[in-house]
Amino acid sequence: MRQLRRYLPALLILxxxxxxxxxxxxxxxxxxxxxxxxxAIWAALVTNWTDGYGIFPSARVTLIEALGGLAIGTLLGVAxxxxxxxxxxxxxxxxxxxxxxxxxxxxxxxxxxxxxxxxLSPVSKMAIAAALVFFPIMINLLRGLTEVDRxxxxxxxxxxxxxxxxxVKLRAPNALPYFLTGLKIATTLSLIGAVVGEYFGGxxxxxxxxxxxxxxxxxxxxxxxAILVVSVMGIVMYLLVIGLERVLIPWHPSxxxxxxx
Amino acid sequence: MTTxxxxxxxxxxxxxxxxxxxxxxxxxxxxxxxxxxxxxxSLIGPSGCGKSTLLRLIGDLTExxxxxxxxxxxxxxxxxLDRDYGMVFQAPVLFDWRTVxxxxxxxxxxxxxxxxxxxxxxxEMLELVDLADFGRYRPYELSGGMQxxxxxxxxxxxxxxxxxxxxxxxxxxxxxxxxxxxxxxKIWQRTGITVIFVTHSIPEAVFLSTRVxxxxxxxxxxxxxxEVDLPQPRGLVTRESSRYFNLIxxxxxxxxxxxxxxxxxxxxSVEVTVxxxxxx
Numbered sequence: 209m210r211q212l213r214r215y216l217p218a219l220l221i222l223x224x225x226x227x228x229x230x231x232x233x234x235x236x237x238x239x240x241x242x243x244x245x246x247x248a249i250w251a252a253l254v255t256n257w258t259d260g261y262g263i264f265p266s267a268r269v270t271l272i273e274a275l276g277g278l279a280i281g282t283l284l285g286v287a288x289x290x291x292x293x294x295x296x297x298x299x300x301x302x303x304x305x306x307x308x309x310x311x312x313x314x315x316x317x318x319x320x321x322x323x324x325x326x327x328l329s330p331v332s333k334m335a336i337a338a339a340l341v342f343f344p345i346m347i348n349l350l351r352g353l354t355e356v357d358r359x360x361x362x363x364x365x366x367x368x369x370x371x372x373x374x375x376v377k378l379r380a381p382n383a384l385p386y387f388l389t390g391l392k393i394a395t396t397l398s399l400i401g402a403v404v405g406e407y408f409g410g411x412x413x414x415x416x417x418x419x420x421x422x423x424x425x426x427x428x429x430x431x432x433x434a435i436l437v438v439s440v441m442g443i444v445m446y447l448l449v450i451g452l453e454r455v456l457i458p459w460h461p462s463x464x465x466x467x468x469x
Numbered sequence: 470m471t472t473x474x475x476x477x478x479x480x481x482x483x484x485x486x487x488x489x490x491x492x493x494x495x496x497x498x499x500x501x502x503x504x505x506x507x508x509x510x511s512l513i514g515p516s517g518c519g520k521s522t523l524l525r526l527i528g529d530l531t532e533x534x535x536x537x538x539x540x541x542x543x544x545x546x547x548x549x550l551d552r553d554y555g556m557v558f559q560a561p562v563l564f565d566w567r568t569v570x571x572x573x574x575x576x577x578x579x580x581x582x583x584x585x586x587x588x589x590x591x592x593e594m595l596e597l598v599d600l601a602d603f604g605r606y607r608p609y610e611l612s613g614g615m616q617x618x619x620x621x622x623x624x625x626x627x628x629x630x631x632x633x634x635x636x637x638x639x640x641x642x643x644x645x646x647x648x649x650x651x652x653x654x655k656i657w658q659r660t661g662i663t664v665i666f667v668t669h670s671i672p673e674a675v676f677l678s679t680r681v682x683x684x685x686x687x688x689x690x691x692x693x694x695x696e697v698d699l700p701q702p703r704g705l706v707t708r709e710s711s712r713y714f715n716l717i718x719x720x721x722x723x724x725x726x727x728x729x730x731x732x733x734x735x736x737x738s739v740e741v742t743v744x745x746x747x748x749x
Contacts, residue, residue, distance in 0.1 A: 359562045362530050366556040366633075367579050368549055377575065381566040459565040459607055 244429040253433035261418050261430050267437050270402050270415040273330045274441070277337020278398035282391070284338065285345030293353035293379065294371065310343040314401075319408045327409040337401030341394040348390030352383025385460045388453050395445035399438055477631060477663045478504035478527055483536035485522055485689075496522045498688035500536070504665065509657055511666045511674035511681045513720065515728055519689025520667045521635055527665060528554050528633045541630055548630070552580060555624030555662075557634040561616035563608035563623075570595070570604035573623045580627060594622035597656060614645040618652065625660065632657075632664045638673070650676055654703055671724070675716045676703060683720060685727030693723035 226246050232238070233245040240248065257264050292302050318336050325332035356379055364374045406416020415434045422430030453463050485497040497519040504510050512520040525531045526538060529545040540548035548554065563572045573594050577587040595601045598618040608616055617637055624632060634653075638646045650673055657664055657677075668674050674681045675697055683693040697716055699707050707713055 357562065359558045359560055360564070363556060363558070363562050364579075365530060366528060366549060366554050367576050368552055369579050373579055377579070378564070381564065384566075457566070459609070464609070 241426050241428050244432055248429045249432040249436060252427070252429035253436065256418075256430055256433065261422065261427075261434075262413050263415070263418060263430075263434060263437055266413045266415045266418050266434070267441065269330065269411060269413055270333075270399075270406065270438070271441055273333035273402040273405070273414070274337055274398040274445075276330060276334040277401055278341055278394060280334055281338035281341025281398070282345050282394065285342045285390070286349060286387075288342075288346045289349035289353060289383075290375075292350055294375065296354075306343060306346060309339075314339045315404050318405045321405060322408050322410065328411055333402045333405035333410065333414075336405040337398040340397040340401040344393040344397065345387070345390040348386045348393075349383055352386030353379045356382050385453075385457050385462065388449060388457065391452075392446055392449045395449060396442050399442050399445070403438055476503040477506050477508070477541055478502070478665070479539040480523075480527070481537050481539075483523070483526065483538065484534045485519065485526060485531075486534045495688035497526075497533075498690045500689075500691060502682065502691065502694075504663065506663055507661050509654075509664045509666065509677055509679045511668055511678040512684060513668055513671065513674045513681055514684030514689070514724065515669070515686050517689070518684040518686040518727075520684050522689070523684075524633055524635050524665060524667050527631075528556060552576075552627060553630040555627070555629035555632045557617070557620050557624050557632070557637045559636040559639050561608065561613075561620040563616055563619055565608055567608075568604065569600065569606050569608060569611070569619050572608060572619055573626050575623060576627045590626055594626045597625070597659070598622045598652065612645075614641055614649055617641065617649065621653070621656065625656070625662070628660075630663065632662050634664065634666045636667050636669070638670075639668070646670070646673065651704065653677060658702060671717050671720050672708075675699075675713060675720060676708060681716075681720055683723040683727065685724075692727040695720055695723065 229243075230245050230247060233243060238245075244252075253263060256262065288302065288306070292299050314336065317339070321332045321335045325335055353375070360378055360382075361374070364378055369377070402414075403416040403419070406414040407420055410417065412421075415438055418434040419431050422428065422432075422434060453460070457463055480500055480502045483497055483500040484495070486493040486495050488494060500523060512523060514520050522531065526533050527540065527545060529538075529549040538545040540553060543551070563569075564575070567575065570591055573591045574587050577590055582590070591604070592601070595604055598621055600615060600618055600622065603611065603615065608619065611619065620637070638649050641649060653664075654677060656662075664677075666674070666677060675695075676699075678697050681695040681697060682691055683695065684690065685692045695716065699710070699712060699716070
């Protein structure tokens with residue numbers, strides 16, 4: 209009940225935007241290829257769920273690609289951050305390169321990824337998603353592993369604790385909130401990577417292809433419904449990470465304050 | 470008293486300079502001191518006198534530029550590796566992801582003690598600091614004074630040789646501070662541990678210590694050693710005795726003498742260096 213009251217304003221705004229949208233489209237007789245009404249988008253979603261454009265089977269493939277990319281990118285990001293924090297001298301070698309790679313518009317490599325890993329293979333989409341996910345995970349985790357309270361480090365030093373013990377007992381738990389923040393950003397990025405990869409070719413039954421095919425057939429209601437599905441997947445993944453925070457870091461101020469951005 | 474181990478801590482001609490030699494700032498200059506087993510020694514002085522630095526040198530959290538530090542007959546680094554130090558900082562430095570119990574248990578885990586010993590030792594320590602009922606709480610659920618008691622329990626859990634306390638009650642209100650002082654004295658008497666205590670509260674130093682080391686700044690050095698002969702056990706009566714006030718006055722005057730505007734090197738004649746027979 210209290211939860212409901214907290215989110216009530218947001219819900220009301222969402223509903224009024226949708227209603228306003230619907231009313232405006234009807235009142236001004238906006239053409240469907242410019243902006244379809246929410247009701248039209250919903251109708252397109254229902255009729256093309258399994259038939260027609262096959263949004264549901266497409267969503268499954270896209271989700272697998274995104275999750276695969278998320279897993280690979282997270283793994284690489286974690287590995288890099290752990291190595292750099294453990295060997296501080298490697299920082300000056302690894303960080304500039306990582307920053308440089310991150311400055312490259314990775315999305316622009318999507319057509320190349322298709323030719324490297326095969327346009328029909330989900331691996332090409334996972335590769336783009338992983339490349340996008342890598343940086344926020346790595347940089348956030350690295351911060352968490354290195355920005356440790358000085359007194360806490362001295363305490364561990366007074367116990368004559370070795371680097372491994374310091375990492376396990378202090379740095380890792382300290383880094384967990386940072387990592388989860390990175391993961392929240394990464395969930396959205398993984399979907400962007402997968403969908404954009406699909407734009408440049410691949411299996412027909414993917415959300416990216418549904419977006420493109422709908423647009424080129426002037427079926428913008430279909431395009432919008434595919435975008436809606438991607439958005440919902442993104443929101444669910446984000447909420448799952450917030451759930452993970454509740455379980456893993458109940459002690460962190462962001463969680464115990466009952467608020468999580 | 471046995472003569473086999475004359476002192477727990479032995480400092481001889483300690484110098485500490487921060488920054489490059491020659492141009493760096495001198496934090497400590499020619500510190501020599503002996504601390505006996507079971508002593509409660511307070512280091513007091515104005516900000517910048519190097520009292521915390523001296524404590525950190527003894528605990529091997531930093532290294533001297535010159536001079537030698539012996540702890541129980543070994544170099545400070547060996548003493549640290551032998552886990553001779555229990556440290557308490559100004560902030561409690563508790564890990565929020567651990568319960569109170571788990572925080573106290575941390576050093577025991579690190580030292581690879583078996584679970585049964587860990588559990589019994591942790592319970593014993595929480596009993597010692599009157600927090601037996603709070604083992605399952607998280608640190609942030611406790612008051613500042615309680616958090617600091619957890620830190621003390623953690624520092625004592627592995628029965629170290631030395632308890633090093635760096636302004637542990639500086640962030641607490643006066644009432645809590647006085648209560649914590651009594652707690653610390655109680656623990657000190659029960660365990661017989663040697664304590665080195667950094668503070669800038671004169672009453673706190675006098676009330677707690679067997680010896681007060683008065684320091685002056687720029688460069689940091691010892692200007693006076695005040696033997697505190699107040700009878701044990703100390704309590705409210707101690708705080709109201711005339712001897713207590715006299716000692717406070719003595720420490721205050723020593724501090725004032727150390728900070729006054731004086732010509733360069735003007736203190737060298739008053740400088741007290743106790744190298745031998747300095748056991749309390």
